[in-house]
Amino acid sequence: MxxxxxxxxxxxxxxxxxxxxxxxxxxxxxxxxxxxxxxxxxxxxxxxxxxxxxxxxxxxxxxxxxxxxxxxxxxxxxxxxxxxxxxxxxxxxxxxxxxxxxxxxxxxxxxxxxxxxxxxxxxxxxxxxxxxxxxxAMLLPTPTDPRLRDVTALLVADPADPRSLARLGSAVGASERTLSRLFRSETGMSFPQWRTQLRLQHALTLLAADRSVTAVAAATGYSSPSAFIEAFRLAFGTTPGRYRREGDG
Incomplete structure (x- = not known):
């Protein structure tokens, strides 16, 4: 760099x-x-x-x-x-x-x-x-362990990737237990917390590009628009639609 x-x-x-x-x-x-x-x-x-x-x-x-x-x-x-x-x-x-x-x-x-x-x-x-x-608490930490970096690279490339940590581990040659320990030690987050943070960050970029709430929900791996709206509201204190309407200034 x-x-x-x-x-x-x-x-x-x-x-x-x-x-x-x-x-x-x-x-x-x-x-x-x-x-x-x-x-x-x-x-x-x-x-x-x-x-x-x-x-x-x-x-x-x-x-x-x-x-x-x-x-x-x-x-x-x-x-x-x-x-x-x-x-x-x-x-x-x-x-x-x-x-x-x-x-x-x-x-x-x-x-x-x-x-x-x-x-x-x-x-x-x-x-x-x-x-x-x-x-x-909005940081998405960057890990240093090569195995964890391989896993996070897969998820950054496709935040909607539905694979479990065990299946992701199989793809990079690491056990679920090892990766779970590394997530906590290197990022201070559990795997679900890190993936949620990634998905919500990705959602903000898609909303800025004027994608619909339904499209953003699908692109970020949520099972339904309502599930995405609730996760977004819990993280940011507002709904995606209201956020987009009020975001410019």
């Missing part, structure tokens, strides 16, 4: 086409990334997050990362000096974005962005909002 260092000067906003990638890079500053619209897949060596507009990713300085857009997307970023870390986070995290914080990010990264004392005042309010933002 090659990477480059980028030097953003203050808040930035960038439009991304569906499928467009920002290759591996890192920053000297801490960074808050929030999609203004569409969905962003943010990848680090530790794993991936799929981030809709009401979420943001906190990336500490020096962490290598890449982005990919799903649906027409807008990448909005705030940069903070390395010593400015309101949550004291040393690893990347997904944060819940309040309506006020989202509006602040939009203003700070907008075409008529404030300058001078107004800029500093709004940044202080944004930092105050960040101090209250809860971190969310």
């Amino acid at each position: 090659s990477k480059t260092r980028q030097h953003p000067h203050g808040p930035t906003r960038r439009t991304l086409a569906h499928g467009e990638r920002v290759d591996w890079h890192h920053h000297r500053a801490n960074q808050l990334i929030c999609p203004g619209r569409g969905v962003l897949r943010v990848s680090t060596p530790e794993g991936t997050w799929v981030v809709p507009p009401h979420r943001a990713v906190w990336l500490p300085a020096g962490i290598a990362h890449s982005h990919q857009a799903y649906g027409p997307a807008e990448l909005r970023c705030l940069g903070f000096a390395e010593q400015v870390n309101p949550l004291g986070l040393e690893q990347p995290a997904v944060l819940a974005v309040t309506p006020l914080l989202r509006e602040l990010i939009a203003v700070l990264t907008g075409p008529q962005a404030p300058t001078g004392e107004q800029l500093h005042a709004l940044e202080r309010v944004a930092l105050d909002q960040l101090r209250q933002a809860p971190a969310l």
Whole structure:
């Protein structure tokens, strides 16, 4: 994995086409990334997050990362000096974005962005909002064991793959017991939890591409649209249809 260092000067906003990638890079500053619209897949060596507009990713300085857009997307970023870390986070995290914080990010990264004392005042309010933002368990960890990486590669290629862990193990030459132990030790999740996280992340990308709820349910391996809607609601606090209607801004 090659990477480059980028030097953003203050808040930035960038439009991304569906499928467009920002290759591996890192920053000297801490960074808050929030999609203004569409969905962003943010990848680090530790794993991936799929981030809709009401979420943001906190990336500490020096962490290598890449982005990919799903649906027409807008990448909005705030940069903070390395010593400015309101949550004291040393690893990347997904944060819940309040309506006020989202509006602040939009203003700070907008075409008529404030300058001078107004800029500093709004940044202080944004930092105050960040101090209250809860971190969310949305990471899809990337394993390192070759056997587990083979299993997860099969599922990433087809999130609807219905095979049990035992059958997947047969395909890669590992026992169900070994793989179950590796899932917990390497990802902190059970196999069903990891697969559910993968499927829900995939669902966000498909919804951003304007796929129907029925099509997304089938593509993510749920037995019925109602089963998918319930899993989505439990994870995100809203239904897929309402999420899609309210997601752009």
